[in-house]
Amino acid sequence: MSVCVCREEGGGGITRVLQDGGVWEKAGVNVSVVYGTMPPEAYRAAKGTNVEIPEGAPRVPFFACGISSVMHPKNPHCPTMHFNYRYFETDEWCGIPGQSWFGGGTDITPMYVDKEDLMHFHGTYKDICDKYDESWHPRFKKWADDYFMIPHRGETRGLGGIFYDDLQEKDHDTLINFAADNLQGVIDSYVPIVKKHKDDAFTQQEKDWQQIRRGRYVEFNLVYDRGTIFGLKTGGRIESILMSMPLSSRWEYDVKVKPGSPEHEVTECFKKNPDWANMRSGPGPLLR
Amino acid sequence: MSVCVCREEGGGGITRVLQDGGVWEKAGVNVSVVYGTMPPEAYRAAKGTNVEIPEGAPRVPFFACGISSVMHPKNPHCPTMHFNYRYFETDEWCGIPGQSWFGGGTDITPMYVDKEDLMHFHGTYKDICDKYDESWHPRFKKWADDYFMIPHRGETRGLGGIFYDDLQEKDHDTLINFAADNLQGVIDSYVPIVKKHKDDAFTQQEKDWQQIRRGRYVEFNLVYDRGTIFGLKTGGRIESILMSMPLSSRWEYDVKVKPGSPEHEVTECFKKNPDWANMRSGPGPLLR
Numbered sequence: 001m002s003v004c005v006c007r008e009e010g011g012g013g014i015t016r017v018l019q020d021g022g023v024w025e026k027a028g029v030n031v032s033v034v035y036g037t038m039p040p041e042a043y044r045a046a047k048g049t050n051v052e053i054p055e056g057a058p059r060v061p062f063f064a065c066g067i068s069s070v071m072h073p074k075n076p077h078c079p080t081m082h083f084n085y086r087y088f089e090t091d092e093w094c095g096i097p098g099q100s101w102f103g104g105g106t107d108i109t110p111m112y113v114d115k116e117d118l119m120h121f122h123g124t125y126k127d128i129c130d131k132y133d134e135s136w137h138p139r140f141k142k143w144a145d146d147y148f149m150i151p152h153r154g155e156t157r158g159l160g161g162i163f164y165d166d167l168q169e170k171d172h173d174t175l176i177n178f179a180a181d182n183l184q185g186v187i188d189s190y191v192p193i194v195k196k197h198k199d200d201a202f203t204q205q206e207k208d209w210q211q212i213r214r215g216r217y218v219e220f221n222l223v224y225d226r227g228t229i230f231g232l233k234t235g236g237r238i239e240s241i242l243m244s245m246p247l248s249s250r251w252e253y254d255v256k257v258k259p260g261s262p263e264h265e266v267t268e269c270f271k272k273n274p275d276w277a278n279m280r281s282g283p284g285p286l287l288r
Numbered sequence: 289m290s291v292c293v294c295r296e297e298g299g300g301g302i303t304r305v306l307q308d309g310g311v312w313e314k315a316g317v318n319v320s321v322v323y324g325t326m327p328p329e330a331y332r333a334a335k336g337t338n339v340e341i342p343e344g345a346p347r348v349p350f351f352a353c354g355i356s357s358v359m360h361p362k363n364p365h366c367p368t369m370h371f372n373y374r375y376f377e378t379d380e381w382c383g384i385p386g387q388s389w390f391g392g393g394t395d396i397t398p399m400y401v402d403k404e405d406l407m408h409f410h411g412t413y414k415d416i417c418d419k420y421d422e423s424w425h426p427r428f429k430k431w432a433d434d435y436f437m438i439p440h441r442g443e444t445r446g447l448g449g450i451f452y453d454d455l456q457e458k459d460h461d462t463l464i465n466f467a468a469d470n471l472q473g474v475i476d477s478y479v480p481i482v483k484k485h486k487d488d489a490f491t492q493q494e495k496d497w498q499q500i501r502r503g504r505y506v507e508f509n510l511v512y513d514r515g516t517i518f519g520l521k522t523g524g525r526i527e528s529i530l531m532s533m534p535l536s537s538r539w540e541y542d543v544k545v546k547p548g549s550p551e552h553e554v555t556e557c558f559k560k561n562p563d564w565a566n567m568r569s570g571p572g573p574l575l576r
Contacts, residue, residue: 017541017542019540019541026539026541028541151521152520152521152523152526153526211536215533218506218510218537219510222506222507222510222511223510223511223517223520229511232440232511233439233440235440238440238441239541239542242539243541245503245539246539247538247539247540248499248536248537248538248539249506249536249537249538249539250535250536250537251314251530251533251534251535251536251537252307252535253305253307253314253316253527253531254305254527
């Protein structure tokens with residue numbers, strides 16, 4: 001299914017969703033290129049930082065483009081993957097000179113720990129970051145672990161990846177190359193994991209656990225995700241915003257995982273996400 | 289399953305949940321009696337009105353008790369039902385004299401319109417309200433329609449019932465009798481509807497529609513429900529708070545209902561909930 005929406009002010013977007021397929025329970029992608037003026041509160045949300053808004057401030061002239069995707073596989077041994085890469089420009093506003101910045105990230109939500117997969121996924125992003133700045137991977141990995149926290153559960157939505165916002169500390173060409181490399185990284189990091197597990201045998205209990213973790217995914221997105229809440233509360237196109245929802249999810253009362261079980265192993269990682277990339281014996285991808 | 293939790297400060301609560309039963313997908317009840325002091329923001333949330341909080345205000349001495357329940361039947365022709373009845377007392381605080389007030393409501397979430405059921409359900413609550421004050425039913429029915437709105441969908445979670453808060457306009461005995469009558473009303477209004485439909489034949493398409501409406505239930509509870517959000521953000525017992533979640537739910541991309549279909553009929557009611565009680569030819573319950 002595909003929907004293209006044009007905005008009155010300028011630009012538009014396309015949403016495409018694959019639902020109940022062979023490998024995918026639900027997989028979607030949103031692309032948008034928009035420009036015009038936005039309310040000051042939207043500017044603050046876009047920056048992801050505290051911007052002081054003067055009383056009676058006018059709307060902010062802006063240009064923005066982005067691509068985002070969420071892919072929920074059917075097999076509970078295949079992790080869910082999400083990425084979002086975006087670029088913003090603002091013109092001079094309230095004495096603040098025009099700016100441009102990049103934001104983005106890729107993160108993975110496995111239902112079970114496969115150490116080799118996780119070293120490969122995080123390692124791929126460490127290798128990309130290291131090409132640009134060796135301080136970036138530790139910083140952006142921690143940013144993802146902090147961002148995807150579900151405080152009321154004391155656990156993360158998944159097992160992280162990288163996340164960054166308001167990035168303008170290098171020149172424009174470097175930052176756009178970094179975003180492009182991160183997008184190529186989605187294929188390099190994720191596709192081998194899906195190929196490896198898409199036909200794994202699984203039990204009903206494993207499927208139920210996947211559905212329970214889908215419920216946590218919904219909790220994070222509806223209660224904490226900045227982009228989702230912002231979209232819902234400012235009249236964005238609901239079906240594009242909630243493209244990220246899983247096809248199905250489950251809330252059993254007071255789920256307890258058995259100590260020593262595979263469900264317990266991954267739950268421990270949701271509480272404290274290990275430094276997977278540095279568990280590798282050297283750089284380079286583990287899976288092909 | 290039953291869990292009893294005692295608070296350090298005073299009082300405690302019991303949660304009981306029936307899951308994946310014969311009639312019920314998930315049905316739970318929370319009872320709590322708590323007292324001590326609460327942060328001023330909690331006081332504001334409890335009142336459901338704008339209370340001005342002086343800088344550096346101390347915690348508010350309070351007593352509160354309440355009972356709440358959400359029941360999600362398996363059969364898509366059986367509506368979900370929710371009720372909550374609560375009583376609050378505060379001692380003198382920041383120059384505001386001690387107060388006591390009642391709040392509560394019962395509401396129904398059908399997946400399909402059965403006009404007789406809805407006249408019976410709303411009629412039962414109209415008859416209860418009318419015994420106390422003829423202005424109450426129109427006011428409390430509208431309050432429910434407003435409260436259960438999902439603004440980002442432009443529709444309500446279900447087809448309402450009654451809702452009231454900060455009620456102290458009659459004497460204490462009258463208000464506690466009103467709450468008790470409303471609790472008896474749950475049985476009178478809802479049980480005949482469940483008995484009538486629990487064994488109705490249904491198709492997979494009807495089951496999927498139920499699951500999609502369950503998704504809207506989740507959206508309302510996690511994004512807008514005052515009690516849920518307050519509980520999640522102030523460290524309440526998560527499993528008691530999220531007892532209200534359905535066992536399973538579904539998000540299909542861009543669901544469109546066919547004009548003239550039963551799904552279309554109920555969707556129109558979610559946009560503007562009719563005055564069901566006054567469609568009856570006279571007072572009194574329609575179903576036994």
